[in-house]
Each structure stands twice: as structure tokens, then as C-alpha cells.
Amino acid sequence: MKQYILEMEEYANEHNVPIIEKDSIAYIMKYIKKNNVKSILEIGSAIGYSSILMASANPETVVTTIEKDEARYMECLKNVKKCNMENKVHVVFQDALDLNLDPNNKYDLIFIDAAKGQYMKFFEKYKYFLSDNGVIITDNLKFHGYVGKSEKIESKNLKGLVTKIENYIEFLKDNEEFDTKFFDLGDGLSFSTKKNASK
Ligand code: SAH
Numbered sequence: 252m253k254q255y256i257l258e259m260e261e262y263a264n265e266h267n268v269p270i271i272e273k274d275s276i277a278y279i280m281k282y283i284k285k286n287n288v289k290s291i292l293e294i295g296s297a298i299g300y301s302s303i304l305m306a307s308a309n310p311e312t313v314v315t316t317i318e319k320d321e322a323r324y325m326e327c328l329k330n331v332k333k334c335n336m337e338n339k340v341h342v343v344f345q346d347a348l349d350l351n352l353d354p355n356n357k358y359d360l361i362f363i364d365a366a367k368g369q370y371m372k373f374f375e376k377y378k379y380f381l382s383d384n385g386v387i388i389t390d391n392l393k394f395h396g397y398v399g400k401s402e403k404i405e406s407k408n409l410k411g412l413v414t415k416i417e418n419y420i421e422f423l424k425d426n427e428e429f430d431t432k433f434f435d436l437g438d439g440l441s442f443s444t445k446k447n448a449s450k
């Protein structure tokens with residue numbers, strides 16, 4: 252499998268696919284092992300890099316991952332198959348904001364890593380699917396160093412996006428239901444747990 256992971260890193264590099272940074276995924280994999288995470292929901296599969304690595308962290312872990320771009324979805328399926336992970340990684344081809352999951356499904360870990368401007372929507376939609384002691388992890392909170400500097404950005408689109416990430420960070424900090432820890436790892440990572448959780 253290691254060979255395929257390296258090939259995915261090369262592919263991502265060549266095709267500008269924004270896969271998770273190594274220190275971030277290493278930290279998440281450690282969390283999965285330590286907390287015996289069994290079920291994961293990922294929003295934003297891209298080519299399957301983070302889903303395959305998360306699924307490999309613990310023999311019992313199963314990942315459901317959602318991707319709306321068809322080409323990436325196809326690439327993701329190909330990689331899951333190559334790595335013999337068809338039983339552990341289920342790829343759903345849909346826009347995560349349109350998908351209706353079975354409300355009885357609960358996940359120990361929800362990884363938000365899709366469109367950065369929609370983070371708050373993903374969080375509000377999917378928090379109902381988190382198990383009581385579960386965690387919602389969000390990636391790219393630094394957005395390549397732009398976050399916190401939106402006022403100085405000239406490009407309107409970029410400024411809008413960065414402002415949305417800044418607002419999301421404030422939303423997490425002020426949240427009444429969730430406690431959030433921020434980590435200065437990779438492109439910036441947050442871990443949000445329910446305030447009433449037993450651990
Ligand atoms: N988690 C991957 C990287 C994901 S990149 C990894 O670290 O390996 C973000 C992906 O989210 C892109 O492929 C993009 O097409 C997808 N995406 C963006 N908005 C989405 C949405 N609303 N629903 C599903 N996928 C979405």
C-alpha cells in the first residue's frame with residue numbers, strides 16, 4: 252500500500268489536488284488509534300488519500316466519504332480498489348449539502364475537508380450525525396497563511412473565502428454546543444467535541 256500512497260502524493264502534486272498535509276494526517280491517525288475510532292464520515296474525498304490513510308489507522312475503522320466532482324470520485328474509486336480497501340472505504344458521489352444520510356447513522360469522527368466557504372453549513376448539517384463522544388475535525392483553517400489577514404487581500408474572491416474561514420473559526424470559538432481545540436499543524440486543524448461528552 253505504501254507504494255500507492257506515494258503515487259497518490261505524486262498525482263496530487265502534478266494535478267494540483269489539495270490533499271492533507273503529512274503532519275495533519277499523522278495526528279488524525281494517532282487520534283483514531285488512541286480513541287479506537289470505528290466509523291468516519293469525510294466530506295471531500297478528492298482522490299481518496301486521506302480516507303485511505305484514516306481507514307488504515309485501525310483494523311476496525313470504516314470510512315464513508317463524499318465527493319461531488321466526478322473525475323475525482325472516479326480517481327478515488329480507483330485508488331480505493333488498488334489499496335484493497337473496498338470493504339473499509341465507501342465513496343459516495345454527491346454534493347454533501349444535498350445528500351440525505353440515514354438519520355440513525357452515527358460517526359465517531361467527521362472530517363470536514365470540502366469547499367472552504369461552506370464549512371459552517373457542513374458543520375451545522377452533519378453535527379447531528381456525530382456520536383456522543385465523537386469529534387468533528389476541520390482542515391485548512393490557515394488556508395495557506397491567508398487566514399487572519401483577510402483585510403489585506405486584494406482579490407475579491409480570495410478575500411471572500413478567507414473571511415468565511417475566519418467567521419467559521421469565530422463560530423467554533425463561540426459555539427455553545429462544542430468545545431474546539433485548534434492545532435497549528437499542516438494547513439491548520441481543529442478538533443471539536445460536544446460539551447456534554449463523557450470524556
Ligand atoms: N480530503 C482530501 C482532500 C479533499 S480536497 C484529502 O486530504 O486527501 C476537497 C474536495 O472536496 C474536492 O475534491 C472537491 O471537489 C470536494 N468538494 C467540495 N465541495 C463539496 C461538496 N459540497 N460536496 C462534496 N464534495 C465537495
Ligand code: MG
Binds near residue numbers: 269270
Ligand atoms: Mg484539506
